[in-house]
Amino acid sequence: MLELNFGQILEEHSEHLLRIAYYYTKNLHAAEDIVQDVFIKYSKSNYKEQGQLRAYLTKITINKSKDYLKSWAYRKIQLQEHLPIIPFLQKDRVIQKELQSTIGETILSLSLKYREVIILYYYEELNTTEIASLLQIPESTVRTRHRRALEKLRPVLSKEWEELYGQ
Known part of the structure; x- marks a missing residue:
């Protein structure tokens, strides 16, 4: 099987991982942080590609999203007034299309x-x-x-x- 370099993996999987994290957290910045953490964890792991990379990255994303929802940072945000999220999404068309x-x-x-x-x-x-x-x-x-x-x-x-x- 052809080995993909980290950049190719990042490009191929980041959009769908961002979508998953966003749908869990409802927060673009948290979703971006989660996806970044997923790729950091992946880069430090000794994962051997067996045709399951997408499922592996998805599982990590789901777990990190659920961890975020249990965290103090999330609870603190819930206590504050909700700011409109549309202005923050102007540069991210993937999420913006979903919200529209x-x-x-x-x-x-x-x-x-x-x-x-x-x-x-x-x-x-x-x-x-x-x-x-x-x-x-x-x-x-x-x-x-x-x-x-x-x-x-x-x-x-x-x-x-x-x-x-x-x-």
Whole structure:
């Protein structure tokens, strides 16, 4: 298997890791820090490529995002007034595009347990078995969370469909 250098790995995986971290934290700066920490951890590890690098980096990103949500820094931010995040996103089109859509906003409004299943299923294109393994929960729990998340998204999705196609 062809070995990728660190720059290629960074370029290939940073966008989707940033999206995952952002969907967990709802904070661009925290997401950027998390992705940076993920790549630092990867560069210090002695990981041997076996075709699982994306899954490996995704798992580290999810764990670091969850650690952030448990941290004092996150709790402190929650206590302060929420500043509008749109001005901070002007230079990051990936996240800005997600926020502009009603669906993206609705996904961000879901609780973490539903949001992470939606992200992993639709954005990371993982199947139920892979999500269960990644999150270390039973497959039935993944299916239940997926179904419940879609139930919460359905009113928004049907409204979007009506606006797009005038039905």
